[in-house]
Amino acid sequence: MLIRRRVALLLSVLVLVTGLAVPAAAEVPRTPGECAAALDCTAADIDLMTMAQRLEFVRAMQSGPAAGLGAHDRWRNIEGVISFFRDHGLGPSGSWVSYVDAGILEGIERGIAIALGRSSDGFGNPGSARWAGYLTRLSRGELTVRSVHDRAWSDAEQASTEHGVALAAAHGQFATPVEQRFFQFSELYRWSLRNRPFALDLLAVYGVLIHPQLFGQRVPFYDWFTDVRESAPSYKGCEIGYGFAQLHPIAGVFGIAGLFLAYVSELFEEYRTATSG
Incomplete structure (x- = not known):
């Protein structure tokens, strides 16, 4: 029991030192449609979603708020990854896979919100600003060269992914x-x-x-x-x-x-x- 308390205390200190935000999920789980419309669901909210719900969430963001930025189809590859997780029973809530994926989706969600001018809060996710920058450049027609587009997309996802890995560690998941x-x-x-x-x-x-x-x-x-x-x-x-x-x-x-x-x-x-x- 003493060891468990010390581990929990150490993780809490690490969260405070690194500035890693771990917001609590809403008491009532948010639906994919609600999250896509409001663009304010935390990684904790997303962690509660099944992979089937996350697939619905990504598609709703693309067909909804992201479409106005010219990004109606810019996360289809992520749809493929989530579909794989769904079909193979991977990434249940609270698992390492779930937290990493939640970090990625949170970054996309908040990036859309920032690019649309709805908020400046990235929820402590470094990928949020990267996605916002990507979407802003995309909407301005600045990413027509394939190599330039792909680097900007990759940089944003990399930042969100690394945040997801840190988020999982903060919850004791490796x-x-x-x-x-x-x-x-x-x-x-x-x-x-x-x-x-x-x-x-x-x-x-x-x-x-x-x-x-x-x-x-x-x-x-x-x-x-x-x-x-x-x-x-x-x-x-x-x-x-x-x-x-x-x-x-x-x-x-x-x-x-x-x-x-x-x-x-x-x-x-x-x-x-x-x-x-």
């Missing part, structure tokens, strides 16, 4: 070995968005070794894989990444570039299936 390996694939996706030229160079050099057709299709494949407006690539990517994480093949891969090439070899087959006919 990734299992499988979850940590799976998390590496989500990091890989954001890396791919930020490093388009380098990744395309890797495909130019090694693509023919992965598949005879990849060299000639590397640009359309990469565009498909990193398109935030599509849910199918992220859903399939989660299936591949989670399968790899369970089998622990990452130990034989060196660096982010090696992980990227190992991932591409599986994902390219899905691309060919999705784009054939």
Whole structure:
């Protein structure tokens, strides 16, 4: 009992020192529609949602308030990830996956609110300001170059994700070995968005070794894989990444570039299936 009290006290001190805000959830759980309309649900509120409800929440934000900013389809890839969690029974309330996901969605929600001028409060989530900046630039037509757009999107999600990880830790939740390996694939996706030229160079050099057709299709494949407006690539990517994480093949891969090439070899087959006919 004494050890538990000391751990709880330590976590409380860490929250105060780091400035990590952990607002309490509403006494009555908010519905996805209410959260999307008000844009003021906390990560604690979102943690109480099932993955099916979170999917509804993301879609409602896109079709509702975000549409006015030109972002009616900018989180379809996140829809794919949440759909994967839903279909595989991952991320129940209070789990590490749930808190990380809640941090991401809170950042998006508050970013929309800030970009719309409804509030300046980011709820202590560093991703909020990044998403607001992304949405403001998007609405002004400043993100028409694919590499520029993808970097801005990735930077915002990275900040929200890191906040979600810290939020989980503040609640005493840490990734299992499988979850940590799976998390590496989500990091890989954001890396791919930020490093388009380098990744395309890797495909130019090694693509023919992965598949005879990849060299000639590397640009359309990469565009498909990193398109935030599509849910199918992220859903399939989660299936591949989670399968790899369970089998622990990452130990034989060196660096982010090696992980990227190992991932591409599986994902390219899905691309060919999705784009054939």
